[in-house]
Amino acid sequence: MAPNQPFPADAVRVHVAIRGAVQGVGFRPFVYRLAQELGLLGWVNNSAAGVFVEAEGPRPLVRAFVRRLESDKPEISIIQSLEATFLDPVGYAEFEIRESTGGEKLALVMPDLATCPACVSEIFDTNNRRYCYPFTNCTNCGPRFSIIAALPYDRAATTMRIFAMCEPCAREYQDPADRRFHAQPNACPTCGPQLTMWNGDGIEIARLNEALLAAADAIREGKIAAVKGLGGFHLMVDARNQQAVQELRARKRREQKPFALMAPSFEQALQYCSASEVERRLLRSPECPIVLLPRLSGATGLAAAVAPGNPTLGVMLPATPLHHLLLRDLGFPVVATSGNLAEEPICTDEHEAVERLRGIADVFLVHDRPILRHVDDSAVREVCGRELVLRRARGFAPLPIQIGTQLAPVLAVGGQQKNAIAAAVGEQAFISQHIGDLETEGSHQAFQSVIRAFQDLYDFKPKAIACDLHPDYLSTQYAEKTGLPLVKVQHHHAHILSCMAENHLLPPVLGIAWDGSGMGSDGTVWGGEILHVTSSGFRRVAHLRPFLLPGNAKAVREPRRVALAILYEIFGNQAFSLDVPAVHAFSASERSTLQTMLRQRLNTPTTTSAGRLFDAFASLLGLRQVANFEGQAAMELEFALAGTKEDNSYPYNIRSEGDTLWLDWEPAVRAVLAEPAADPGIASARFHNTLVEMAVDVAKRIGEENVVLSGGCFQNRYLTERMVSRLLASEYRPYWHQRVPPNDGGIALGQIMAAQLPGESRKD
Numbered sequence: 001m002a003p004n005q006p007f008p009a010d011a012v013r014v015h016v017a018i019r020g021a022v023q024g025v026g027f028r029p030f031v032y033r034l035a036q037e038l039g040l041l042g043w044v045n046n047s048a049a050g051v052f053v054e055a056e057g058p059r060p061l062v063r064a065f066v067r068r069l070e071s072d073k074p075e076i077s078i079i080q081s082l083e084a085t086f087l088d089p090v091g092y093a094e095f096e097i098r099e100s101t102g103g104e105k106l107a108l109v110m111p112d113l114a115t116c117p118a119c120v121s122e123i124f125d126t127n128n129r130r131y132c133y134p135f136t137n138c139t140n141c142g143p144r145f146s147i148i149a150a151l152p153y154d155r156a157a158t159t160m161r162i163f164a165m166c167e168p169c170a171r172e173y174q175d176p177a178d179r180r181f182h183a184q185p186n187a188c189p190t191c192g193p194q195l196t197m198w199n200g201d202g203i204e205i206a207r208l209n210e211a212l213l214a215a216a217d218a219i220r221e222g223k224i225a226a227v228k229g230l231g232g233f234h235l236m237v238d239a240r241n242q243q244a245v246q247e248l249r250a251r252k253r254r255e256q257k258p259f260a261l262m263a264p265s266f267e268q269a270l271q272y273c274s275a276s277e278v279e280r281r282l283l284r285s286p287e288c289p290i291v292l293l294p295r296l297s298g299a300t301g302l303a304a305a306v307a308p309g310n311p312t313l314g315v316m317l318p319a320t321p322l323h324h325l326l327l328r329d330l331g332f333p334v335v336a337t338s339g340n341l342a343e344e345p346i347c348t349d350e351h352e353a354v355e356r357l358r359g360i361a362d363v364f365l366v367h368d369r370p371i372l373r374h375v376d377d378s379a380v381r382e383v384c385g386r387e388l389v390l391r392r393a394r395g396f397a398p399l400p401i402q403i404g405t406q407l408a409p410v411l412a413v414g415g416q417q418k419n420a421i422a423a424a425v426g427e428q429a430f431i432s433q434h435i436g437d438l439e440t441e442g443s444h445q446a447f448q449s450v451i452r453a454f455q456d457l458y459d460f461k462p463k464a465i466a467c468d469l470h471p472d473y474l475s476t477q478y479a480e481k482t483g484l485p486l487v488k489v490q491h492h493h494a495h496i497l498s499c500m501a502e503n504h505l506l507p508p509v510l511g512i513a514w515d516g517s518g519m520g521s522d523g524t525v526w527g528g529e530i531l532h533v534t535s536s537g538f539r540r541v542a543h544l545r546p547f548l549l550p551g552n553a554k555a556v557r558e559p560r561r562v563a564l565a566i567l568y569e570i571f572g573n574q575a576f577s578l579d580v581p582a583v584h585a586f587s588a589s590e591r592s593t594l595q596t597m598l599r600q601r602l603n604t605p606t607t608t609s610a611g612r613l614f615d616a617f618a619s620l621l622g623l624r625q626v627a628n629f630e631g632q633a634a635m636e637l638e639f640a641l642a643g644t645k646e647d648n649s650y651p652y653n654i655r656s657e658g659d660t661l662w663l664d665w666e667p668a669v670r671a672v673l674a675e676p677a678a679d680p681g682i683a684s685a686r687f688h689n690t691l692v693e694m695a696v697d698v699a700k701r702i703g704e705e706n707v708v709l710s711g712g713c714f715q716n717r718y719l720t721e722r723m724v725s726r727l728l729a730s731e732y733r734p735y736w737h738q739r740v741p742p743n744d745g746g747i748a749l750g751q752i753m754a755a756q757l758p759g760e761s762r763k764d
């Protein structure tokens with residue numbers, strides 16, 4: 001492990017893709033001057049797909065460069081999206097303006113983008129012909145992916161084909177100097193889509209602006225409004241009204257899982273939350289995602305039921321003129337949650353919505369622009385000073401990940417939870433929008449229609465299909481039925497390959513894949529894995545010491561079961577009489593049932609899951625015994641950290657078992673039991689730190705320089721940041737996710753990459 005780089009240790013390269021009105025406006029000279037000023041090396045060029053920049057140099061300067069690309073840009077340019085990916089430096093000798101790579105137009109389907117500032121000012125300008133028009137858009141903003149039926153992207157190939165442009169609109173559309181030149185969804189109050197408000201039974205009660213005002217009144221009165229937006233329906237209620245929010249929870253059957261907030265403006269969002277510079281940029285970006293932000297401690301005015309017990313809030317700004325108009329009229333934040341019943345895909349059609357959301361929504365604010373495909377709100381958070389996409393949907397999908405080498409045409413069908421699919425076309429991996437958990441008939445149908453749509457859009461004929469090892473995943477079962485050559489990819493191998501692809505990393509790497517569960521090559525439930533990934537496959541070099549999951553799926557719901565199983569592993573039958581919260585959380589008869597289950601291994605599989613170990617510690621610390629939604633206990637363990645500064649960790653063991661290392665948590669559990677009154681924040685920090693030290697310990701034994709972090713556990717900011725800093729301190733090079741989710745939403749990309757490997761990829 002000898003760092004032998006030709007560049008200083010703190011150097012970094014950033015690859016930036018900028019789209020929008022950035023051509024013919026002096027953008028490249030601007031980038032050149034900025035790079036010169038900061039002393040960065042690299043290049044800038046122009047292509048049909050946008051302006052691309054690479055710049056490398058000391059980390060703080062590269063960060064400043066990215067920031068200033070936006071803040072100092074030429075006055076007339078409009079940045080529609082700015083995608084920055086941080087990579088290893090390559091050692092450029094100068095900064096140059098490269099020749100335009102014109103000619104071939106990339107057949108990229110653009111994502112839906114939030115309303116640009118120019119369009120926002122038009123809808124609030126009483127003298128503008130689009131004053132109060134909720135479907136205003138231009139070349140820089142508006143619907144794309146959600147309305148496109150086929151390529152090339154022409155109005156006739158979109159759901160806007162049913163609206164004939166009026167003369168003024170047609171003039172804008174044909175004028176190369178106009179902001180709406182070839183804006184396919186161009187529309188105005190005379191010729192475009194219109195709003196209607198329906199009552200709970202789908203009967204029209206208002207039209208046009210009256211509809212908007214009536215919906216606003218309903219929300220003000222504490223009612224639940226279903227609002228048809230860009231890529232589907234939201235359910236909205238007044239976020240200050242505790243009773244209304246609770247009613248929404250009851251009707252949507254969503255007891256505690258946090259709701260996202262839509263704030264009327266950036267300034268109002270900051271009345272409730274603090275935001276770093278990165279978070280502020282994310283909030284106002286054209287992707288307009290839900291950004292996880294720390295709550296301001298003194299902030300009042302929000303209903304407690306919005307995000308019970310949660311020190312963070314998911315906040316977004318209005319993404320369409322309709323939402324701008326509605327929120328401006330309201331003047332207060334609303335809960336905006338996807339218009340569906342738990343686990344179902346988001347509704348897109350208003351008639352279907354009336355059926356599916358009957359009894360949930362009191363009123364429906366709808367319009368007559370058809371949504372061709374569902375696109376949820378994306379969700380992001382800041383980790384290590386960069387963005388981390390948690391849910392990849394609006395604004396991101398279906399932009400591809402550039403792989404840089406020719407890929408075999410493979411379709412990857414992803415996992416079971418947080419499903420997304422991917423297609424390898426040329427040198428690019430296209431990842432679909434977030435589809436969801438493939439548990440219901442509705443989500444299974446959405447999954448199939450996304451696959452069909454990808455095949456149609458990209459005229460894509462896969463030669464093979466990649467799927468998970470798990471035979472019960474609906475995605476795996478779908479893959480098996482296609483009759484195409486199958487590549488079955490181990491779940492955690494896919495996680496690591498996904499993160500490698502995003503970071504343009506070649507093997508070998510040490511992969512730390514920590515999540516809730518995934519089927520292992522040996523048929524057991526894995527989830528706390530450290531894999532040595534090479535060009536021919538992977539070797540499982542270390543994993544958490546296995547433990548039992550009494551009741552299997554029930555154990556996922558009940559952290560106390562996992563805690564008890566872990567205690568049983570250490571203390572045997574004595575575990576059931578220990579004086580700890582996990583034991584007290586059961587009745588005597590439940591304890592005896594569990595004892596039988598554990599002893600006889602009835603419906604009690606073995607696991608090495610890191611996610612479940614988080615659950616067990618949340619239970620041992622008395623934070624959560626029964627979870628209300630997936631990941632709640634782990635989330636609360638992370639919340640307990642708030643503001644804690646604790647560098648110590650618990651003791652642990654690493655021991656050889658055959659040719660793998662076991663990361664033994666027993667000393668940590670014993671330490672927790674030894675100090676039952678410990679501060680939960682400090683105890684939680686020590687638990688996180690222990691997991692990090694175990695991984696760093698293994699990294700030192702294996703000695704692979706590049707260490708890759710993936711799996712749902714790395715949505716946890718503290719865990720990821722601690723891991724990164726501890727690995728850096730030991731002179732390893734850590735890599736983590738940025739634009740592809742570390743959770744199972746990123747699995748499909750890894751499956752694509754596994755299918756590119758020689759035949760050994762399937763082997764352990």
Ligand SMILES: [Zn+2]
Nearest residue numbers: 116119138141
């Ligand atoms: Zn616009």
Ligand SMILES: [Zn+2]
Nearest residue numbers: 166169188191
């Ligand atoms: Zn018009």
Ligand SMILES: [Zn+2]
Nearest residue numbers: 515518712744
């Ligand atoms: Zn996973």
